[in-house]
Amino acid sequence: MARFLISDHHFGHDNIIEYCDRPFSSVGEMDTSLLNRHYGTVDTDDLLVHLGDVAMDMSTGEDTIAYFEQLDADLLVRGNHDVGLDPEDAPFPVVDHCTLSHDGYDFYCTHRPADVPDGWDGWVLHGHHHNNDTETYPFVAHDRRRVNVSSELLNFRPLRLDALTDLFESCPDGSRFRDVDAAGEYLDRRE
Structure with a gap:
């Protein structure tokens, strides 16, 4: 069993295609892909x-529940577009944040990085910023110990937590990668 992370699918959201320059011609094509x-x-x-x-x-949370169940996901850290979902109505755990540990790394998981509590000393896993400001919110900002798992930066595929910690071990302090492709290119050059 592996642990995976992702955020910001935005199923059913037609405007997200243009807003984030997603490579889909329609919301139906996007959702299927x-x-x-x-x-x-x-x-x-x-x-x-x-x-x-x-x-x-x-508004209702019905779409969030339906798509979350199609993903067969395990835990939802609620985002700003999931606000219609009452956590008590969900057939799965819904939280505002959580922490994870893996290979000696501690992670604070939240939707919005601005919600990280003062004094958090570990890494931050977040979404919310998509691919709109990868200078400030890249896939990996090793210097700030931040990881943006917005789907656009992951080629719309969930990311294995152990692949992420392996990347940390392979990169010098201060590394910054716009997206998973940039991280892969860096690793390929090292081989």
Whole structure:
């Protein structure tokens, strides 16, 4: 069993295609592609922590529940577009934040990096900023111990937590990678 992370699928959100320059011609194509990439990456016995904005669901929570269940995900760290979901109505755990540990690294998981408590000394896993400001919120900002797991920066595929910690071990302090492709190119050059 592996642990995976992702945020900001925004299922059913037509405007996100233009807003984040997603490579899809319609919301139907986007939703199908996001699900197919998920199924091609995550096995049924794996654990998926979703860091928010599953769907564009500001009122009832029904879309968030439906898509979250299609992902067979395990824990939702609620994002600003999941506000229609009452955690008590969800058939899965819904939290505002959580912490994870792996290979000696401690992670604070939140949707918005601005919500990290003062004094947190470990790494921060977040979403919310998509690919709109990768100078400030890149995939990995080793110098700030921040990781942006917005789906656009992960090629719309969940990221294995152990692959992330392996990347940390392979990179010098201060490394910054715009997205997973840039991190992969760096690792390929080292071989």
